[in-house]
Amino acid sequence: MTEKNSYDIAIIPGDGIGTEVLPVGRSVVDKVAAKHGFSVDWHDYDWSCQRYETAGAMMPDGGLEELRSKDAIYLGAVGWPSVPDHVSLWGLLIPIRRAFDQYANVRPVRLLQGISSPLAGRGPEDIDFVVVRENVEGEYSEIGGRIFTGTDRETVVQEAVFTRVGCDRIIRYACELAAARRGHVTSATKSNGIIHSMPFWDERFRAVTEEYPHLETAQFHIDILTAHFVLHPDWFDVVVGSNLFGDILSDLGPAVAGSIGIAPSANINPDRTAPSMFEPVHGSAPDIAGQGVANPIAAVWSASMMLGHLGEAAAAADLITAIETTLKNPETRTGDLGGSADTRAVETALLRTLDKPTL
Numbered sequence: 001m002t003e004k005n006s007y008d009i010a011i012i013p014g015d016g017i018g019t020e021v022l023p024v025g026r027s028v029v030d031k032v033a034a035k036h037g038f039s040v041d042w043h044d045y046d047w048s049c050q051r052y053e054t055a056g057a058m059m060p061d062g063g064l065e066e067l068r069s070k071d072a073i074y075l076g077a078v079g080w081p082s083v084p085d086h087v088s089l090w091g092l093l094i095p096i097r098r099a100f101d102q103y104a105n106v107r108p109v110r111l112l113q114g115i116s117s118p119l120a121g122r123g124p125e126d127i128d129f130v131v132v133r134e135n136v137e138g139e140y141s142e143i144g145g146r147i148f149t150g151t152d153r154e155t156v157v158q159e160a161v162f163t164r165v166g167c168d169r170i171i172r173y174a175c176e177l178a179a180a181r182r183g184h185v186t187s188a189t190k191s192n193g194i195i196h197s198m199p200f201w202d203e204r205f206r207a208v209t210e211e212y213p214h215l216e217t218a219q220f221h222i223d224i225l226t227a228h229f230v231l232h233p234d235w236f237d238v239v240v241g242s243n244l245f246g247d248i249l250s251d252l253g254p255a256v257a258g259s260i261g262i263a264p265s266a267n268i269n270p271d272r273t274a275p276s277m278f279e280p281v282h283g284s285a286p287d288i289a290g291q292g293v294a295n296p297i298a299a300v301w302s303a304s305m306m307l308g309h310l311g312e313a314a315a316a317a318d319l320i321t322a323i324e325t326t327l328k329n330p331e332t333r334t335g336d337l338g339g340s341a342d343t344r345a346v347e348t349a350l351l352r353t354l355d356k357p358t359l
């Protein structure tokens with residue numbers, strides 16, 4: 001893809017610590033942009049639970065069309081205790097993923113130098129994999145309903161949706177990624193208990209991976225797979241799962257790699273027919289919001305993925321080096337990593353590292 005001189009990026013800090021970590025991402029992106037000869041026009045949106053409470057909607061009518069013209073979307077966190085979680089998620093995050101066909105949710109898990117894993121005896125060489133989550137169908141479906149509400153016959157039905165197109169394209173995406181990495185792809189399934197969708201998922205995994213005979217493949221039921229993440233994280237290179245399984249695995253993975261506070265994610269539209277969206281895996285963390293102690297590394301790593309997607313590989317790599325340098329120093333680690341630095345101190349350290357001419 002061709003690099004541009006300037007990018008239009010929508011920035012949606014959202015709720016809670018999203019509003020504290022995204023400004024850090026923005027300032028480091030501005031810094032590397034200046035160094036690498038491009039600029040970013042940030043377009044600010046206050047779409048959030050706070051907006052829901054005052055205006056009755058997470059985003060305004062026409063919000064999605066407003067985003068469509070942007071080169072990328074940079075999002076913080078969605079959710080606040082005063083608004084039901086399904087209302088905030090289905091009012092902002094999920095409509096964006098679907099409207100822009102961001103069907104691949106890519107969530108790298110890497111134990112970085114200097115960070116200790118809660119798993120005894122594990123180092124950076126043991127934990128380096130990517131969870132590829134199907135992002136627009138599966139268990140996240142609005143098909144279903146409730147009848148006999150409020151009576152003792154109350155009945156709720158929730159349908160999962162697994163299409164051949166949807167399964168094949170996410171499994172293919174995972175295979176392509178594995179081919180560019182260590183050549184191993186694992187499928188998360190549950191075809192012993194879930195009788196229709198999961199045997200179909202397995203069938204499609206077999207069919208698509210046959211197109212990639214050079215890849216090694218594995219398949220585990222989700223229950224034992226979670227145990228293997230803890231006991232054998234070194235077995236994994238690329239792990240592909242449905243919307244729900246991928247979501248769960250991509251919280252477990254970062255916990256194994258030290259903290260969810262460093263976990264990035266990219267909601268990718270691989271066909272580039274609409275903007276992709278980049279966001280930390282973590283949510284709004286009401287327990288620590290407003291204290292200025294949130295770890296901004298996940299937001300910065302997500303910003304690096306955004307620059308990589310835009311074709312700014314050197315700037316993206318600079319951000320990763322700055323993250324690694326900052327985390328190596330115990331004094332510039334936040335509380336979730338056993339340190340005492342606040343968000344601002346980590347930002348200062350990242351900017352200082354980016355100032356170094358050797359970077």
Ligand code: GGG
Binds near residue numbers: 075282
């Ligand atoms: N920064 C991501 C965020 O706010 N996530 C909240 C959440 O619960 N997400 C669920 C999901 O990713 O499906």
